[in-house]
Amino acid sequence: MATQRLASWATSLQYADLPPQVKQAAIRSLYNWTGCALGGSNHQTTTKALKALSPFFGKPTSSILGRASRTGNDDLPTRADASHAALINGIASHVHDYDDTHLETIIHPTGPVASALLAQAEASTTKVSGEEFLLALVAGIEAECKVGLAVWPKHYDVGWHITSTTGSIGAAVAVGKLLNLSEEQMAHAIGIAATQVTGLREMFGSDTKCFHVGRSAQNGLMAAVLASNGYTSSLQALEAKRGWANVVSEKQNLTEQIDSLGKVWETEKNSFKPFPCGIVVHPIIDGCIQLHHDIKEKGLSVSDITKIHTRVHPLVLELTGKKTPKDGLQAKFSVYHGGAVGLAFGKAGPAQYEDEVVTSQPVTSIRDKIDAVADEKLGADEAEIVAEFADGQKLSKHIEHAIGSLEAPMTDKQLEQKFLDQVGQALGQEVASQASKSCWAIAETRSLGDVVNNL
Amino acid sequence: MATQRLASWATSLQYADLPPQVKQAAIRSLYNWTGCALGGSNHQTTTKALKALSPFFGKPTSSILGRASRTGNDDLPTRADASHAALINGIASHVHDYDDTHLETIIHPTGPVASALLAQAEASTTKVSGEEFLLALVAGIEAECKVGLAVWPKHYDVGWHITSTTGSIGAAVAVGKLLNLSEEQMAHAIGIAATQVTGLREMFGSDTKCFHVGRSAQNGLMAAVLASNGYTSSLQALEAKRGWANVVSEKQNLTEQIDSLGKVWETEKNSFKPFPCGIVVHPIIDGCIQLHHDIKEKGLSVSDITKIHTRVHPLVLELTGKKTPKDGLQAKFSVYHGGAVGLAFGKAGPAQYEDEVVTSQPVTSIRDKIDAVADEKLGADEAEIVAEFADGQKLSKHIEHAIGSLEAPMTDKQLEQKFLDQVGQALGQEVASQASKSCWAIAETRSLGDVVNNL
Structure with missing residues (x-):
């Protein structure tokens, strides 16, 4: 019936x-x-x-x-x-x-x-x-x-x-x-x-x-x-x-x-969706955008970052573990690209997924500094990020529920x-x-x- | 590949x-x-x-x-x-x-x-x-x-x-x-x-x-x-x-x-397809059309039939087991209708699947006399039919390969x-x-x- x-x-x-x-x-x-x-x-x-x-x-x-x-x-x-x-x-x-x-x-x-x-x-x-x-x-x-x-x-x-x-x-x-x-x-x-x-x-x-x-x-x-x-x-x-x-x-x-x-x-x-890519990347993007603003406020520069350590839910790497995306379509399946544009531009809209942007030097140079570790203890909409600077400073961010989730x-x-x-x-x-x-x-x-x- | x-x-x-x-x-x-x-x-x-x-x-x-x-x-x-x-x-x-x-x-x-x-x-x-x-x-x-x-x-x-x-x-x-x-x-x-x-x-x-x-x-x-x-x-x-x-x-x-x-x-x-209905019904129609002509030749009448026993491949009843179709569309899924028009008219074209024909008395009266038994030993294009007449006579027909099959x-x-x-x-x-x-x-x-x- x-x-x-x-x-x-x-x-x-x-x-x-x-x-x-x-x-x-x-x-x-x-x-x-x-x-x-x-x-x-x-x-x-x-x-x-x-x-x-x-x-x-x-x-x-x-x-x-x-x-x-x-x-x-x-x-x-x-x-x-x-x-x-x-x-x-x-x-x-x-x-x-x-x-x-x-x-x-x-x-x-x-x-x-x-x-x-x-x-x-x-x-x-x-x-x-x-x-x-x-x-x-x-x-x-x-x-x-x-x-x-x-x-x-x-x-x-x-x-x-x-x-x-x-x-x-x-x-x-x-x-x-x-x-x-x-x-x-x-x-x-x-x-x-x-x-x-x-x-x-x-x-x-x-x-x-x-x-x-x-x-x-x-x-x-x-x-x-x-x-x-x-x-x-x-x-x-x-x-x-x-x-x-x-x-x-x-x-x-x-x-x-x-x-x-x-x-x-x-x-x-x-x-x-706040960002035009797989939903599992959203916590990292959210965190990196917030870091972008923190860095500005503190008078620091993204270019001084030497290393970005991230911890994510295992599904993130399974679905979006692409290290070196070649174009916008591949970038949607790269947590590294998502983090990089978040840090570089403080946003991750369609413009940040254009083919030229994906392979541009400012983006790839940050992207290559990002590592990601799968951590089963994290939720699918959760992420931890630590940015290390040339002068030894560290800035970190913990996203409990990414923007766009039902909780946020x-x-x-x-x-x-x-x-x-x-x-x-x-x-x-x-x-x-x-x-x-x-x-x-x-x-x-x-x-x-x-x-x-x-x- | x-x-x-x-x-x-x-x-x-x-x-x-x-x-x-x-x-x-x-x-x-x-x-x-x-x-x-x-x-x-x-x-x-x-x-x-x-x-x-x-x-x-x-x-x-x-x-x-x-x-x-x-x-x-x-x-x-x-x-x-x-x-x-x-x-x-x-x-x-x-x-x-x-x-x-x-x-x-x-x-x-x-x-x-x-x-x-x-x-x-x-x-x-x-x-x-x-x-x-x-x-x-x-x-x-x-x-x-x-x-x-x-x-x-x-x-x-x-x-x-x-x-x-x-x-x-x-x-x-x-x-x-x-x-x-x-x-x-x-x-x-x-x-x-x-x-x-x-x-x-x-x-x-x-x-x-x-x-x-x-x-x-x-x-x-x-x-x-x-x-x-x-x-x-x-x-x-x-x-x-x-x-x-x-x-x-x-x-x-x-x-x-x-x-x-x-x-x-x-x-x-x-x-x-010689007949406008599910192919599994074809052996029965083929046999009933042949019986129609046999009956004529022997000077008998279809209206004197009291019972028609058929044996068919199991798929026939699974796909076309509809006993009392209400219109032409349903009749296509009725082995009983197919047999009935074959016996009644000696043909089974689109005209025999018109709504009025499906529910007409000459057709339904024959249809109701037909029974069908599934027999795994029969091929999908095979059928056995025995018509019993009021005077005790029996006419039977064995279709090995229905007309329209690859063999015929x-x-x-x-x-x-x-x-x-x-x-x-x-x-x-x-x-x-x-x-x-x-x-x-x-x-x-x-x-x-x-x-x-x-x-």
């Missing part, structure tokens, strides 16, 4: 049912996603897909984020049909690995759902209000994370990219909600989405990783549109013996997870700084500042079109 | 490398597929999808088969962008469950591959010859069936619809061949296709089953187009620890299967009759006859456009 119960819950959910902290989390999620999608709009992975697929684009109902406000002309379209807009925006929003994380499942929940939803909302013949949009967004994220929790961790362990495999389902529920599907249509939409299992972890490190996010947005959007026209799937798509959960995971507790809908809100547990969430102000940084770098400060204002005001807008016009 | 070896084999394959019987099998496969796509073009599942998705259609480069030659005007488009044409033609070609079967894997190989290939060929700015087309078709079908064999049977057993999960890969290879991808681009195309694992068996009996075929065609087409623009995936997409084969199946022998490329041709093993293949003439039957029913005899002639001549055509103009 999981499929039908999910459909029933999603179709009957009202905006008034959402607790205030869930609404707030939804706004922050959408805000952060928009920043990532705009920030990733110029990335070559995004533009490659845009160029390859633009000959297939239909009626341009929906925005390709960041294209209209871009200076310069590259002949690439600024709009597309809703399905292709969902694809390209989904790719852009994940291309810097900078989007949000539902920590219990490591799903990046907003990408698939918001990419589909925004594109469909723009294509809608009636105005979509901010509240309607946020309601559909929450329905989608809850669906996505609940089915993700149901198959975690076996599903991820065997090799599925859980963001997109569950993202199709989340996107279908969100778009289905926007389209006002009946309970039965919603169940069929879930089934059509569930049968499109997109995303192998083997693709990590290639253009295809972020394609997963865009494709799952398309999968869900198409599923909802087909179901709204009476297209049928299975009303037991998720729970049947040969349904989604059993096929994609050795173990599942779908019933338990669906039972918790509306009682435990997953949207509220969403976290945001990014503040709205920090989220805004992240938004302005990445959007500013891609599209200029004026666009960034306008977009930021529109996005924060999403809940109050009477027509989503007004928001999108500023993106 | 499986991914790169497959890419290398496919990119270097030449038309002259194809043995004559492989060319012939490819022509028969395409001919049969075209009949199915035209025959299914008016089916409500096809038109539902067409109606739902036409707002997303791009530049109309490619035919939606059967729409242009249709009499009457229903405001539905006759053409679409290549991706949507691939989807709709793929749906139409499988909607009657009447397409081809690679018996060792029960893959329906031509659907995903030809749907993508035809749509892309029509969108091509240069003329595509019949030989180029057939070459790409064979490359795609070989890829699809080899990766299917590599994961069979565990992959199917756990619940994947193997036609579409492998179909994405086959379609990517075929379109990639047409686009003249480099070896490396082809490997990336295979990876982008492999990461889109579409098709759960739970969807059988719903509109979504044939959606799988269309969607996998789209998956593969998009993969090849992205790769042709430099989009990257993984060069070990199929064989990696967390690559396609290991994620979608408990067991796999990919290396062995890829080794056999060009030595054992899967295209040659393709078989064609349909002749070209039988294939043509099937084509004319189904296309004639959908679009009239004149269209059917024209289309049939064009399709048989595919190998000689210098431009595929000339063929498609008659479809």
Whole structure:
């Protein structure tokens, strides 16, 4: 009954049912996603897909984020049909690995759902209000994370990219909600989405990783549109013996997870990345940025550092132990690069992960002074750093919970700084500042079109 | 190395490398597929999808088969962008469950591959010859069936619809061949296709089953187009620890299967369905049609039958054990319906799977007299039938190999009759006859456009 119960819950959910902290989390999620999608709009992975697929684009109902406000002309379209807009925006929003994380499942929940939803909302013949949009967004994220929790961790362990495999389902529920599907249509939409299992972890490190996010947005959007026209799937798509959960995971507790809908809100547990790289590097970056400021305050210089000793959770070296990354993509998997840019620049945004920066002398010279020791006694969001200076001085830093963790969430102000940084770098400060204002005001807008016009 | 070896084999394959019987099998496969796509073009599942998705259609480069030659005007488009044409033609070609079967894997190989290939060929700015087309078709079908064999049977057993999960890969290879991808681009195309694992068996009996075929065609087409623009995936997409084969199946022998490329041709093993339903039902239908004629010859009447005992392979009841189907779709999964129409009408074409026929008294009254016993000693294409009459007489029939099996293949003439039957029913005899002639001549055509103009 999981499929039908999910459909029933999603179709009957009202905006008034959402607790205030869930609404707030939804706004922050959408805000952060928009920043990532705009920030990733110029990335070559995004533009490659845009160029390859633009000959297939239909009626341009929906925005390709960041294209209209871009200076310069590259002949690439600024709009597309809703399905292709969902694809390209989904790719852009994940291309810097900078989007949000539902920590219990490591799903990046907003990408698939918001990419589909925004594109469909723009294509809608009636105005979509901010509240309607946020309601559909929450329905989608809850669906996505609940089915993700149901198959975690076996599903991820065997090799599925859980963001997109569950993202199709989340996107279908969100778009289905926007389209006002009946309970039965919603169940069929879930089934059509569930049968499109997109995303192998083997693709990590290639253009295809972020394609997963865009494709799952398309999968869900198409599923909802087909179901709204009476297209049928299975009303037991998720729970049947040969349904989604059993096929994609050795173990599942779908019933338990669906039972918790509306009682435990997953949207509220969403976290945001302060840095565009693997989350395990964040404690070191956080500590090194703090040291950067300490060094300045004390009138010292980073160039006088002779050695940086760090202690980290063992997983950090297992996942991000790359000593000498050759480009931005490899640098995302290097704790040494993360520490080096933190110390050198006092920040670690997309600009610090550009290929030229990764191999620049100021960065590599600090990087080579960093050593890292795995220590099982440390938490995954914990780190210890000691910097030794030429004159014998030492400065140290202990990060208990890295910024961005649930214990130390990014503040709205920090989220805004992240938004302005990445959007500013891609599209200029004026666009960034306008977009930021529109996005924060999403809940109050009477027509989503007004928001999108500023993106 | 499986991914790169497959890419290398496919990119270097030449038309002259194809043995004559492989060319012939490819022509028969395409001919049969075209009949199915035209025959299914008016089916409500096809038109539902067409109606739902036409707002997303791009530049109309490619035919939606059967729409242009249709009499009457229903405001539905006759053409679409290549991706949507691939989807709709793929749906139409499988909607009657009447397409081809690679018996060792029960893959329906031509659907995903030809749907993508035809749509892309029509969108091509240069003329595509019949030989180029057939070459790409064979490359795609070989890829699809080899990766299917590599994961069979565990992959199917756990619940994947193997036609579409492998179909994405086959379609990517075929379109990639047409686009003249480099070896490396082809490997990336295979990876982008492999990461889109579409098709759960739970969807059988719903509109979504044939959606799988269309969607996998789209998956593969998009993969090849992205790769042709430099989009990257993984060069070990199929064989990696967390690559396609290991994620979608408990067991796999990919290396062995890829080794056999060009030595054992899967295209040659393709078989064609005389009846529009699951292949496991065919022995019973074949036997019941023969009994229908025996009964007539002996001056008996089907209505005097009191009981029909059948023995079948166990898979028959597992897959098609539905006792009281409610409509044409359910009837495809009912060995009882298949036997009943065979006995009642002496045939089992699309007309015998219309909703009204399925629930009609003459059919249900015979159906209710049929029992079926699973017998492991029987082959999958074997069946035993005993009809008992009111006066105590018995007539029996033993089918060793059902018509359409490799041991009893349909002749070209039988294939043509099937084509004319189904296309004639959908679009009239004149269209059917024209289309049939064009399709048989595919190998000689210098431009595929000339063929498609008659479809």
